């Protein structure tokens with residue numbers, strides 16, 4: 001169906017609506033790099049871009065227009081940025097055989113949207129960095145929009161128990177959880193917790209296209 005969508009929505013910059021690519025040079029220069037942060041339970045958490053301004057608009061446009069081709073092109077940029085800005089981390093992932101694992105969407109929502117952005121990103125980045133990709137988690141129920149809940153406790157309560165490990169036999173000890181956006185980190189933390197019940201010795205990273213610092 002993606003060809004139809006590309007035809008309905010001709011390629012133009014998602015930041016400003018001009019040009020003939022998903023991100024023009026002008027808008028790309030306005031996007032700020034987010035960086036690495038620490039979070040308990042994780043070896044590290046990397047968001048490539050700051051979730052504000054142009055990036056916020058781009059992610060909303062992708063969701064609204066169902067642009068899987070655009071997310072693929074952003075995944076390429078992510079892979080490139082990881083190699084340039086985090087060469088030691090990338091080497092560490094490669095040497096230790098970390099596996100990229102997308103944060104799953106609830107099936108109904110994925111069918112409606114046609115794709116899961118986290119998965120698209122994970123596939124492209126895995127390819128770009130020469131890492132393995134595996135769908136280890138699934139989402140049991142539809143979650144509410146966590147971005148709308150500002151209370152931390154409430155957010156954690158809302159996300160608790162939504163994930164399940166798909167295949168407990170095929171264990172992975174080193175994973176990089178991938179999502180499109182990391183805001184509070186509640187989703188990432190819950191996904192890591194769920195996975196650690198099966199792999200208690202496991203080591204996990206978090207990676208996203210965009211993120212905020214808290």
Ligand SMILES: [Zn+2]
Nearest residue numbers: 013016024027
């Ligand atoms: Zn632009």
